[in-house]
Amino acid sequence: MRNQKRPVFLNLLQIKLPPTAIASILHRVAGVFLILLFPFLIYMFDVSLQDKASFTQAVQLINQPLVVLLLYGLLWAISHHFFAGLRYFLIDFDVICGKQAARFSAVIVVILGLLIPVLVALGGKL
Amino acid sequence: MKRIDGLGAWVWQRLSALYLAVFVIYLIGNFLNLDRFDHATWVAWVSHPVNNILMIIGFCMLVVHAWIGIKDVIMDYIHPVVVRAVVMMLFALILLLCLVWALRVVLMV
Numbered sequence: 001m002r003n004q005k006r007p008v009f010l011n012l013l014q015i016k017l018p019p020t021a022i023a024s025i026l027h028r029v030a031g032v033f034l035i036l037l038f039p040f041l042i043y044m045f046d047v048s049l050q051d052k053a054s055f056t057q058a059v060q061l062i063n064q065p066l067v068v069l070l071l072y073g074l075l076w077a078i079s080h081h082f083f084a085g086l087r088y089f090l091i092d093f094d095v096i097c098g099k100q101a102a103r104f105s106a107v108i109v110v111i112l113g114l115l116i117p118v119l120v121a122l123g124g125k126l
Numbered sequence: 127m128k129r130i131d132g133l134g135a136w137v138w139q140r141l142s143a144l145y146l147a148v149f150v151i152y153l154i155g156n157f158l159n160l161d162r163f164d165h166a167t168w169v170a171w172v173s174h175p176v177n178n179i180l181m182i183i184g185f186c187m188l189v190v191h192a193w194i195g196i197k198d199v200i201m202d203y204i205h206p207v208v209v210r211a212v213v214m215m216l217f218a219l220i221l222l223l224c225l226v227w228a229l230r231v232v233l234m235v
Contacts, residue, residue, distance in 0.1 A: 031195045035217070038192070038224050046231045048165075049172060055165035082150060085143050092140070 023106035026113070027084035030077035037074055072117050080113030135194050142191035149184050173235045185228040189221050196221075 009015070017025070048058040061067055087109050090096045096105050156171070157163075171177055196217050204210045 028195075028199055031192075032199060035192050035196055035221070038188075039220065039227075042224055042228045042231065045228065049169060049231060049235050052165045055168065078150065082147060085147065089140070089143075 019103050019106040019110065023084055023087070023109045026080055026110065030081040030084075030113075033073065033077045034081065037070070037077075041074075072121065075117040075120060076113060079116035080109070083109045083112045135197075138190055139194045142187040142194075145187045146184065146191060149180065149187075152180070169235060172232065178232060178235070181232050182229060185225060185232065189225040193218065193221055 044058055044062070047054045047061075049055075062071060087096065087105050090105070091102070096102060156177075160167070172181065197214065200210060200214055200217070204213055
């Protein structure tokens with residue numbers, strides 16, 4: 001029972017997503033990305049705990065340029081997923097209500113999600 | 127029956143999210159200002175009973191959260207029934223294997 005007359009416009013390059021939609025889709029992207037990284041992370045967890053030599057190996061591996069890049073991606077994904085999830089909790093409990101607050105909080109979520117990896121990069125912790 | 131299943135997933139998604147959010151903050155609190163990080167410190171931390179139990183629950187929560195999340199994403203974007211079922215089973219298998227692997231590592235430290 002599909003409405004055949006509904007307007008369909010799916011040019012992804014021309015659709016302008018509001019901040020709420022951007023925060024939402026990034027929440028999903030981050031979540032899927034984290035799941036895909038899960039086997040690799042458990043592998044690292046396993047190797048790092050075995051013995052001193054394999055711990056050193058794990059440390060060397062996470063210092064490879066490509067892996068460092070991946071870890072920044074991981075950091076962004078966790079941080080965005082965390083803040084976007086927190087926002088959903090605040091919406092569930094009616095702390096955030098109304099269009100204005102929804103938009104504003106979505107912008108904050110996207111910024112905070114990016115801010116964490118940037119701060120870590122500036123602090124040189126990774 | 128279906129409605130109860132859906133509500134269950136909704137509650138579990140939020141319950142696991144809460145646990146994981148608090149756990150992430152706990153991890154940051156534990157590792158942010160470490161002056162030395164070597165194999166001995168790492169093993170000691172993971173094998174500490176409190177951390178060990180928190181991690182066992184944490185990995186279970188993580189897999190529950192991941193499964194509910196990926197199931198929603200797959201159902202939203204993959205429509206052909208067979209492809210959807212295959213992709214779902216694939217992720218279920220990966221997540222289950224990951225859980226067993228992670229628990230094995232945590233319990234054997």
